[in-house]
Amino acid sequence: MADLSLTAVSVVVGSTRAGSNRLLDGINLNATGGEFIAILGENGAGKSTLLKAIMGLMPLATGTILVDGQPLSALSPRERALRLAWLPQSIPLAWPLRVFDAVALGRFAHGGTPRALSSRDHAAVTAAMAACGLSDFINRSTPTLSGGEIARVHIARTFASGAPILLVDEPVAALDPGHRLAVMDLLKQHTGNGGTVIAVLHDLGLAARYADRIVGIRHGRLVFDLPPETAMTASNMADLFDVHVHIDTTPGWPQPVLISQIISDPADPVEN
Amino acid sequence: MINNRPVNRWLLPLLAVILVAAMAAAVMIGPTYLSLGDTLSALTGSGDTLTQTIVFEVRMPRAVAAAITGAALGISGAALQGLLRNPLAEPGVLGVSASAATAATAVIYFGLATSAPWLVPIASLCGALFATALISGAAFRMRGVASLILFGVALSALSGAIMALFVNLAPNPFSLSDLINWTAGSVANRDWGDIGFALPFVALGVLLLMTIRRQLAVLSLGEDTAHGLGVDLSRVRLITILGAGFATGGAVALAGMVGFIGLVAPHIVRPAVAYDPGATLVPAAIAGAILTVLADIGIRLFPWGNELHLGTLAALVGAPVFIWLVFKLGNARHG
Numbered sequence: 354m355a356d357l358s359l360t361a362v363s364v365v366v367g368s369t370r371a372g373s374n375r376l377l378d379g380i381n382l383n384a385t386g387g388e389f390i391a392i393l394g395e396n397g398a399g400k401s402t403l404l405k406a407i408m409g410l411m412p413l414a415t416g417t418i419l420v421d422g423q424p425l426s427a428l429s430p431r432e433r434a435l436r437l438a439w440l441p442q443s444i445p446l447a448w449p450l451r452v453f454d455a456v457a458l459g460r461f462a463h464g465g466t467p468r469a470l471s472s473r474d475h476a477a478v479t480a481a482m483a484a485c486g487l488s489d490f491i492n493r494s495t496p497t498l499s500g501g502e503i504a505r506v507h508i509a510r511t512f513a514s515g516a517p518i519l520l521v522d523e524p525v526a527a528l529d530p531g532h533r534l535a536v537m538d539l540l541k542q543h544t545g546n547g548g549t550v551i552a553v554l555h556d557l558g559l560a561a562r563y564a565d566r567i568v569g570i571r572h573g574r575l576v577f578d579l580p581p582e583t584a585m586t587a588s589n590m591a592d593l594f595d596v597h598v599h600i601d602t603t604p605g606w607p608q609p610v611l612i613s614q615i616i617s618d619p620a621d622p623v624e625n
Numbered sequence: 626m627i628n629n630r631p632v633n634r635w636l637l638p639l640l641a642v643i644l645v646a647a648m649a650a651a652v653m654i655g656p657t658y659l660s661l662g663d664t665l666s667a668l669t670g671s672g673d674t675l676t677q678t679i680v681f682e683v684r685m686p687r688a689v690a691a692a693i694t695g696a697a698l699g700i701s702g703a704a705l706q707g708l709l710r711n712p713l714a715e716p717g718v719l720g721v722s723a724s725a726a727t728a729a730t731a732v733i734y735f736g737l738a739t740s741a742p743w744l745v746p747i748a749s750l751c752g753a754l755f756a757t758a759l760i761s762g763a764a765f766r767m768r769g770v771a772s773l774i775l776f777g778v779a780l781s782a783l784s785g786a787i788m789a790l791f792v793n794l795a796p797n798p799f800s801l802s803d804l805i806n807w808t809a810g811s812v813a814n815r816d817w818g819d820i821g822f823a824l825p826f827v828a829l830g831v832l833l834l835m836t837i838r839r840q841l842a843v844l845s846l847g848e849d850t851a852h853g854l855g856v857d858l859s860r861v862r863l864i865t866i867l868g869a870g871f872a873t874g875g876a877v878a879l880a881g882m883v884g885f886i887g888l889v890a891p892h893i894v895r896p897a898v899a900y901d902p903g904a905t906l907v908p909a910a911i912a913g914a915i916l917t918v919l920a921d922i923g924i925r926l927f928p929w930g931n932e933l934h935l936g937t938l939a940a941l942v943g944a945p946v947f948i949w950l951v952f953k954l955g956n957a958r959h960g
Contacts, residue, residue: 406647409851430852430858434853434854435855436748447710448844448900448901454901455845455846458842458843461842461843466842467901578654
């Protein structure tokens, strides 16, 4: 079971007196086990807010979120963590933790701690570290790692959690091309094993190549929810980002090539 | 269970041995020097009565009071640093000790303590709980490391002013040395009764804090990520408020305000536990006990005209460490 269902989800911030801001507006989204969903949208479109709302970090103004048919609000923090793993865009580390320990924290919901892991916890941590190319970093202190290496530590912790539904927010933004493909392959492998992946991506090419469905969000509203072949069109990308793209289909998947930015409002020209 | 090393397995036994040695030294050292043989025979009940009185009625209660105070402050500091993800947090700096002392002195100055001495630790506890709750609420709104410390500075200043106000208002003729005993901290002349009043609070606080060691470890990743990993944040906050409040309240009732022990103790042990905030709690408690017992030996050992107060020596050593930590933090943020 790795099903997620959002119905009419809205998130509002700010009081009505000071003027409120609708971050999410009536989002409907269904994900079932085995699906890889990419979320696309401009900065501030509500992508990260959507993942936070699913994690219970944003109070919903309207709507319901069901995880495997159960309302999210009925789950304890631990029960939710056993079903959903979330990788935020940035994670401040308060202390210079060891790499192994930073990954092992992903086993919290299973009862494990960095100091006391069951053999199952230990196996999950070791496997996740190996998959993310961190086997040589076990005893390294996290402040000595590069930005991309730190990002892989957080990805490894997400995998180590063993949760069937992964919500990953720009998981490969900090990674080099090789590790980008490696992490995307791992996510694809997770859906191949029956898991669900919802990934916020800014790389249109990776989204088109890996995702089973592409969800476009703008101004907190769902613009489209389509398979890559029909989602990845010049007009959809223009609707989402105000950019001209050329769609190249030679590699076997729709490969968007950025051409130029659309200047939609002549009064506010974009310099280039 | 697989024990995930670098945490030195000898750390706790080593700290325990040092604590026992420090407490033995604290019993031996004083105006009348007692040899190890004298001390041991008094402990086994075979020495002369004078030695037995010195050991059981004077020096042992003092050493035990110092150890309990230090352990309470050490574990409270470690828990507050873990919850707030702030290496400068501790009961003294955050104004928890000052609030506890203010509440305790209020009870004394208004004459309530003479009829009901048990009101002193209760008042101290209420003052500490009030401050930890206030700080936890403030931490919601203040993101930076420094702003919360400034909040503590303000809380300490306010507590000091209220205490001074009590001095003026108190119906009883009240001595300045009493006030200094509370604000500068001391474990001199404590008896087993004093310890009996404070110990249950400290013990309860320690037990509460021990239940959230795993959660504090996950909080290294920040509150949102910890929530995502299954940590019940409101529960962890509540238990830290209660645990640090009970432990610090008990410590202040016993010894007055002793600053910086709760700051220094966690930092000493942290590298030995791979910087895991949860694994820091117990070693920080023992290290706090050792530091306080050693500080209390220090003020008796050196010939300063009048005996220094425990909190004075703790601040003389601890405040420079605080300044060093501030510099280290500044460097880490800027490059």
